[in-house]
Amino acid sequence: MTSAALLTDRYELTMLEAALADGTAHRRCVFEVFTRRLPAGRRYGVVAGTGRVLERLADFTFGADELEWLARERVVGDATLEYLAAYRFGGSMVGYAEGEAFFPQSPLLVVEGTFAEAVVLETLVLSILNYDSAVASAASRMTSAAVDRPCLEMGSRRAHEEAAVAAARAAVVAGFAGTSNLEAGRRYGLPTIGTAAHAYTLLHDDEESAFASQVATLGTGTTLLVDTYDVRRGVERALAAAGTSLGAVRLDSGDLGVLAHEVRAQLDAAGARATQIVVTSDLDEHAIASLAVAPVDSYGVGTSVVTGSGAPTCGMVYKLVAREGRSGALEPVAKASTSKTSVGGRKSAGRRLGPDGRATEELLVVGPDDAVRAWEPGDGVRALHVPLVADGVVDERWAGAAGVDAARLRHRTSRDELPRGARRLSADEAAVPTGTLRVG
Amino acid sequence: MTSAALLTDRYELTMLEAALADGTAHRRCVFEVFTRRLPAGRRYGVVAGTGRVLERLADFTFGADELEWLARERVVGDATLEYLAAYRFGGSMVGYAEGEAFFPQSPLLVVEGTFAEAVVLETLVLSILNYDSAVASAASRMTSAAVDRPCLEMGSRRAHEEAAVAAARAAVVAGFAGTSNLEAGRRYGLPTIGTAAHAYTLLHDDEESAFASQVATLGTGTTLLVDTYDVRRGVERALAAAGTSLGAVRLDSGDLGVLAHEVRAQLDAAGARATQIVVTSDLDEHAIASLAVAPVDSYGVGTSVVTGSGAPTCGMVYKLVAREGRSGALEPVAKASTSKTSVGGRKSAGRRLGPDGRATEELLVVGPDDAVRAWEPGDGVRALHVPLVADGVVDERWAGAAGVDAARLRHRTSRDELPRGARRLSADEAAVPTGTLRVG
Numbered sequence: 001m002t003s004a005a006l007l008t009d010r011y012e013l014t015m016l017e018a019a020l021a022d023g024t025a026h027r028r029c030v031f032e033v034f035t036r037r038l039p040a041g042r043r044y045g046v047v048a049g050t051g052r053v054l055e056r057l058a059d060f061t062f063g064a065d066e067l068e069w070l071a072r073e074r075v076v077g078d079a080t081l082e083y084l085a086a087y088r089f090g091g092s093m094v095g096y097a098e099g100e101a102f103f104p105q106s107p108l109l110v111v112e113g114t115f116a117e118a119v120v121l122e123t124l125v126l127s128i129l130n131y132d133s134a135v136a137s138a139a140s141r142m143t144s145a146a147v148d149r150p151c152l153e154m155g156s157r158r159a160h161e162e163a164a165v166a167a168a169r170a171a172v173v174a175g176f177a178g179t180s181n182l183e184a185g186r187r188y189g190l191p192t193i194g195t196a197a198h199a200y201t202l203l204h205d206d207e208e209s210a211f212a213s214q215v216a217t218l219g220t221g222t223t224l225l226v227d228t229y230d231v232r233r234g235v236e237r238a239l240a241a242a243g244t245s246l247g248a249v250r251l252d253s254g255d256l257g258v259l260a261h262e263v264r265a266q267l268d269a270a271g272a273r274a275t276q277i278v279v280t281s282d283l284d285e286h287a288i289a290s291l292a293v294a295p296v297d298s299y300g301v302g303t304s305v306v307t308g309s310g311a312p313t314c315g316m317v318y319k320l321v322a323r324e325g326r327s328g329a330l331e332p333v334a335k336a337s338t339s340k341t342s343v344g345g346r347k348s349a350g351r352r353l354g355p356d357g358r359a360t361e362e363l364l365v366v367g368p369d370d371a372v373r374a375w376e377p378g379d380g381v382r383a384l385h386v387p388l389v390a391d392g393v394v395d396e397r398w399a400g401a402a403g404v405d406a407a408r409l410r411h412r413t414s415r416d417e418l419p420r421g422a423r424r425l426s427a428d429e430a431a432v433p434t435g436t437l438r439v440g
Numbered sequence: 441m442t443s444a445a446l447l448t449d450r451y452e453l454t455m456l457e458a459a460l461a462d463g464t465a466h467r468r469c470v471f472e473v474f475t476r477r478l479p480a481g482r483r484y485g486v487v488a489g490t491g492r493v494l495e496r497l498a499d500f501t502f503g504a505d506e507l508e509w510l511a512r513e514r515v516v517g518d519a520t521l522e523y524l525a526a527y528r529f530g531g532s533m534v535g536y537a538e539g540e541a542f543f544p545q546s547p548l549l550v551v552e553g554t555f556a557e558a559v560v561l562e563t564l565v566l567s568i569l570n571y572d573s574a575v576a577s578a579a580s581r582m583t584s585a586a587v588d589r590p591c592l593e594m595g596s597r598r599a600h601e602e603a604a605v606a607a608a609r610a611a612v613v614a615g616f617a618g619t620s621n622l623e624a625g626r627r628y629g630l631p632t633i634g635t636a637a638h639a640y641t642l643l644h645d646d647e648e649s650a651f652a653s654q655v656a657t658l659g660t661g662t663t664l665l666v667d668t669y670d671v672r673r674g675v676e677r678a679l680a681a682a683g684t685s686l687g688a689v690r691l692d693s694g695d696l697g698v699l700a701h702e703v704r705a706q707l708d709a710a711g712a713r714a715t716q717i718v719v720t721s722d723l724d725e726h727a728i729a730s731l732a733v734a735p736v737d738s739y740g741v742g743t744s745v746v747t748g749s750g751a752p753t754c755g756m757v758y759k760l761v762a763r764e765g766r767s768g769a770l771e772p773v774a775k776a777s778t779s780k781t782s783v784g785g786r787k788s789a790g791r792r793l794g795p796d797g798r799a800t801e802e803l804l805v806v807g808p809d810d811a812v813r814a815w816e817p818g819d820g821v822r823a824l825h826v827p828l829v830a831d832g833v834v835d836e837r838w839a840g841a842a843g844v845d846a847a848r849l850r851h852r853t854s855r856d857e858l859p860r861g862a863r864r865l866s867a868d869e870a871a872v873p874t875g876t877l878r879v880g
Contacts, residue, residue, distance in 0.1 A: 006623040007601040011634030018657035024643050069626045115643050126597035157566035158753040161447040163600035183446040186509045194451030199760040202773040203464050203555050217458035229776050312752040313598040320639040333642040336669045
């Protein structure tokens with residue numbers, strides 16, 4: 001990886017420049033990441049990207065190339081360049097475990113350090129969490145709608161090429177079974193899938209020779225795309241090429257519900273009862289739900305998952321909520337004017353659970369450092385913050401392929417804990433209310 | 441840059457594997473990139489990302505790491521690995537110049553080469569063009585609505601961290617004056633902007649000391665963010681800190697139209713007639729248009745531009761339209777079943793212009809290779825395809841910082857050539873119809 005340090009808004013460095021000059025750059029600060037609201041109609045969000053934040057922290061260093069460019073463009077002066085040359089994040093982060101459900105105001109990530117070391121991370125942290133969480137939040141609705149049928153992520157071509165890798169990862173966090181994206185497979189150990197496109201059939205002189213060639217190389221267990229010309233004849237030819245041990249057929253156009261019934265009947269009549277039906281073609285959570293009664297075995301999802309199904313970003317912000325004052329103590333701070341207000345002070349968070357083990361409230365506790373204690377067993381509240389970075393040292397459990405596995409498990413558990421209605425697709429309020437408790 | 445070769449859907453390589461085995465991999469092929477429709481209500485799209493496609497072609501090579509992973513995961517076998525180890529795109533590409541307006545069916549990019557060399561580029565080419573063009577298409581509406589006032593791209597935090605760099609570039613192609621994204625500044629020579637966030641004010645003991653500190657370091661020409669507490673008092677304090685030579689104030693919340701009038705009056709009354717007003721806060725093309733009568737000097741745009749303002753991807757596809765048959769001649773091919781049909785055959789494209797020099801038709805010419813000739817002067821048609829890659833050699837005019845400059849100019853000219861109504865924001869059909877002419 002090249003340096004991540006310039007994946008940053010210019011104002012982070014100009015603020016740093018001015019704060020280094022007046023000494024406030026070294027004040028201890030607490031920044032929190034949260035979102036003011038969920039996308040219209042959504043009942044919960046899903047945190048994703050936390051592992052990627054931790055991975056990219058290691059790349060967030062200003063090398064000779066970055067420093068030279070900043071100097072040449074006069075973005076900052078010599079004192080700031082000197083600070084940046086030595087920059088390593090040495091502060092701490094706690095946050096919601098990746099995969100956790102969240103609600104408006106949930107303090108998803110709490111970053112503590114000097115102003116200087118924490119402010120420069122704002123842009124990168126938000127870029128990662130906003131995009132990855134948008135994908136995971138949409139993907140979770142899709143895997144909910146699909147119930148036990150696998151969802152496969154195939155949207156790489158509809159997202160920026162690197163966003164596509166992150167989208168594959170976020171979709172898997174939210175329960176997708178695999179991805180078409182090879183780089184995501186390599187980087188995070190995700191299962192990759194895919195066999196052939198219409199171009200493969202069109203390349204050949206006819207559908208028969210295309211199918212025969214594909215089966216000859218990829219085996220009878222492959223998936224044949226049967227809708228290039230006529231679906232019924234496509235299925236006939238697929239069976240002629242592979243026999244009844246054909247792995248699957250894929251339908252990528254037309255009225256998928258109707259076609260799936262027809263194709264299932266045709267396959268069954270031919271004795272290909274184990275041959276599966278994969279459907280693709282602009283599916284989203286609503287299309288998946290509408291196919292629940294169709295004889296479909298898995299869903300390939302593209303555009304809608306990589307673009308957050310109508311909500312391509314989460315609107316998360318990174319706000320200063322407390323900073324060291326003249327006395328040396330941490331003091332809560334918050335913007336006070338007309339709109340976009342926030343609650344000052346460092347927060348911890350817990351999910352209050354009812355007697356049935358299901359969530360009833362997102363509880364934020366605001367207060368001075370020593371009043372914010374860990375939740376005790378018996379409180380009926382599950383603590384939501386886990387340590388992610390301690391004095392600059394990343395907790396590696398949350399990074400890499402292991403982090404994806406942990407996040408996937410966390411998501412499953414967290415979603416199962418939501419109130420029964422939370423997984424409905426119809427527009428509604430946040431599944432649980434957020435309450436704030438001031439202590440100390 | 442690391443290898444781009446695995447930013448690819450698995451099926452590109454499994455198709456390659458099967459086509460290498462049966463010999464069709466070496467058939468000469470023509471693939472075309474086009475979109476079937478514009479987003480609902482949009483009147484034109486803007487091609488962006490072409491320069492990035494050309495830049496990343498150089499990275500599209502399978503190194504030892506990529507080959508080892510593909511072998512270990514058994515994605516493909518030895519013959520394919522051998523082919524990939526030697527892979528360099530040796531074919532040709534022509535396409536719409538970056539920045540050009542486009543319409544449904546416009547053949548934005550035409551890739552010609554063997555099936556093997558062209559098919560593996562599908563995912564990367566579409567990822568880049570779909571995202572970058574979505575951003576440029578939205579950005580063009582914003583710069584249209586802003587008329588002569590500069591638009592500044594500030595949306596990095598609301599997009600994947602690398603998508604943010606591409607978004608900044610695409611916004612500038614469509615007329616944005618600068619970006620907050622430092623990496624985009626470094627990579628493409630774009631002007632970067634930004635001074636301070638609310639956190640800077642909150643870091644200090646009071647607004648007075650924050651402003652005094654910012655002016656001391658960044659000079660009186662800086663932009664002071666005046667809405668952390670109370671806007672009226674913020675402006676008073678800004679003038680107290682910087683005097684009437686203050687560069688600008690920024691408003692980031694509240695009713696921007698009303699506030700802009702109040703702040704302008706306050707600045708003028710204090711003699712700060714040259715102090716500008718920058719507005720930010722979830723602006724999109726409609727908000728910009730509604731601020732046309734407000735005394736605003738520039739617009740900072742975030743979320744809406746990096747997410748394509750409701751259309752985060754373009755839906756472009758990469759379709760095989762012709763391939764060498766048994767005879768050795770190129771034959772048109774097209775999918776024929778229920779939906780998603782396309783027009784087979786290699787196409788050239790021109791924009792027919794009326795006597796006033798404005799576009800009246802997007803004209804596609806389909807026919808055998810030798811029938812598709814360049815347009816002659818006097819035809820009243822401007823040819824749209826420019827050469828991009830010839831026998832694997834990239835035309836460097838379209839890449840790097842020079843490519844962005846060329847695209848920016850091309851966009852301005854292309855947009856000025858659209859029919860008068862094309863820049864209206866209200867929902868309507870494509871600004872010109874697409875016609876198809878078969879020759880030969």
